[in-house]
Amino acid sequence: MNRIVNLFTEKKKDILSIYFTAGFPRLNDTRSILAALQEAGTDLVEIGMPYSDPVADGETIQASNQRALDNGMTVARLFQQLQNFRNEGVTLPVILMGYFNPVYQYGVEAFCRKCQELGIDGVILPDLPLDEYLAGYSGIFEQYGLLNIFLITPQTSDERIRQIDNASSGFIYMVSSASVTGATSGVNANMEAYFERVNNLGLKNPRLVGFGIKDRESFERSAKHASGAIIGSQFVRVLEAAENDLEKGIREFVGQVRPAGH
Structure with missing residues (x-):
């Protein structure tokens, strides 16, 4: 069974997913960041593939994309860096x-x-529309056991959310607000109303909340309405600040976010 499916089967609440950009802050940091995140207790990791025009991302992740590209990161190089990483003790979903x-x-x-x-478990491609995926690519993804994770936003209609739910396996990425990554601060009442609307749809897939999650408070508040939450921009800032001792910076940050006892 896919590691993502296993995770959500075994752990229903307080799932912590963390995003970082491959090749940032340094070209060859990818493996060490991944290992440190597992050691610190992260449940799920999203590795960003740098792109020259990341339109859905805010300033922090855009800057990390550009720095990674300047460092020489490509999809092919990322694959080289991940060669045999499953043989080195990394068991969490990627x-x-x-x-x-x-x-x-x-x-x-x-x-x-x-x-x-x-041993990659899934992908998130925000600019690949559901209809295009189903018409042209779903069979290929399924053939190779790769889950395609879709995003929903407060503007996504109930009908479309149900279509995404029917086409999904693993989880649904529930974008907290209609903004770019890192643009919001915490979780507000409007977001919580949207979370409740989605919960009331009775979807078959669990959800993780992303965008605007930055600390323990926002993580816990979001996790009340879903299976957990995703931290991206704030973690990228942590990596930049802790460049000279990534393992320590990662351990301290995850320890601050993770609710006591989890």
Whole structure:
């Protein structure tokens, strides 16, 4: 069974997912960050594939994308860095997140085949529409056991959310607000009303909340309405600040976010 599915089967609440950009802050930090996140107690990791025009992302992640590209990061190089990482004790689910163009340029089937070979569990491609995925790519993803995680926002209609739920396995990425990553601060009443609306739809897939989650308070508040939450921009800032001792910075940050007893 897919590691993502296993995670949500075994752990129903307070799932902590963390995003970082591959090749940031330094080109070869990817493996050490991944190992440190597992050691610190993270449940799920999203590794960003740098792209030159990350339109859904705010200033922090955009800057990390550009620095990673300047460092020489590519999809092919990321695959090289992840070679045999499952043989080195990394057991937590790993998702690659990015934009569809680099995947298309690499070759969709070749990309999916490589993900299966390496032990990647899923992808998040926010600019790949559901209809296009179902018409052209779902069979390839399924052939290689790769889950495609879809996003919903407060503007997504109930009908569309149900369509996404029917087409999904693993979890649904519940974007907390109609903004770019890192643009919001915490969780407000409007977001909570949206979370409740989604909860009342009775979806088959669990959800993780993303965008605007930055600390223990916002994590716990979001996790009340879903299976857990995703931290991205704030963690990228942590990596930049802790560049000279990433392991210590990661351990301290995850320890601050993770609710006591989890």
